Ligand SMILES: Nc1ncnc2c1ncn2[C@@H]1O[C@H](COP(=O)(O)OP(=O)(O)O)[C@@H](O)[C@H]1O
């Protein structure tokens with residue numbers, strides 16, 4: 001039998017109620033994500049990107065439609081079943097980090113791996129590797145509040161990757177980073193993707209989206225484009241001049 | 249290439265091959281290195297316009313080589329080039345023309361045009377990502393040029409998003 005898609009949604013809809021007024025945020029999304037795929041979700045602000053990934057991670061309930069994760073129906077699960085499923089399968093990077101305030105950076109990153117059953121040694125090694133890759137090795141003992149926004153965001157990414165989740169969901173994970181820190185995040189994302197990590201990531205940052213295999217564009221809660229990035233017309237030969245020329 | 253050669257000659261007189269080497273050293277991979285023929289053609293034109301002058305230098309057991317130096321008119325042209333504000337990015341590019349003219353052709357759908365263009369920009373971005381990864385971290389000029397190209401692409405993508413929002 002073929003491996004089922006990591007994600008499959010059928011006519012997924014979310015309508016918020018805002019003081020009795022219905023606000024349709026996601027309007028009939030059919031999305032399929034195969035194992036190992038890296039999908040970038042793009043679209044203007046308010047187009048439903050956050051709502052969509054929150055539903056995919058069970059952090060927001062759907063109004064109607066279906067969500068399947070790894071071939072199992074997920075939208076009908078209750079809150080605790082979702083929590084269990086997330087712990088087992090999903091790493092989530094929130095737009096606003098959500099780190100545990102009274103735990104050190106190191107503990108924040110190790111916690112999901114420990115909860116998922118990793119040994120303390122495994123969890124520590126993975127944490128050291130991730131924080132190192134993100135240029136945060138020397139911040140391990142700090143409390144989240146002592147970190148700048150960009151640092152907290154990278155810790156949130158390390159935490160989401162700590163237990164090598166089946167699926168990484170991320171909402172604007174480079175929204176608060178300067179270009180040097182973005183480069184570290186790009187490198188890490190590229191690396192885990194090459195190692196087979198399935199990624200669904202909301203972003204405005206074209207550098208991040210450029211890493212993806214496929215781009216899904218949302219507008220007013222609907223998918224208006226969904227397709228693979230084309231192969232370049234001409235491979236750069238190694239000189240920057242080629243690419244710059246190719247743009248000009 | 250004219251202003252580059254003038255700038256190099258403002259530093260010191262040089263012959264064609266030295267200019268080629270100096271260009272390569274200055275820009276690294278950030279600028280496609282010109283072939284020696286192009287350099288001599290450009291030098292010939294600069295000489296005809298009175299911006300550079302050449303003197304023959306005798307070499308033992310080899311043909312004479314020409315050493316070029318900057319004239320006062322060349323110095324002035326170089327100063328004008330540096331002082332002049334540089335043209336901004338072209339917005340009215342070919343894609344923009346397609347977008348404007350699409351409804352008149354009756355075939356091209358604007359949303360499809362925008363979507364295709366977005367994918368194209370992102371695949372260029374992927375090339376730039378790969379190039380940045382392959383570039384020597386010490387080559388600042390090359391990395392800055394890549395970063396500039398990335399920022400331009402980001403602006404193009406943001407603008408596409410605006411088009412999609414407003415034209416839908
Ligand atoms: N909790 C909420 N209550 C009411 N409306 C909401 C809520 N969250 C989001 N919305 C609305 O749903 C739409 C989509 O929002 P969102 O998913 O945050 O978009 P994006 O992430 O693309 O900016 C917007 O119109 C937003 O105002």
Ligand SMILES: [Mg+2]
Nearest residue numbers: 049050051095
């Ligand atoms: Mg959002």
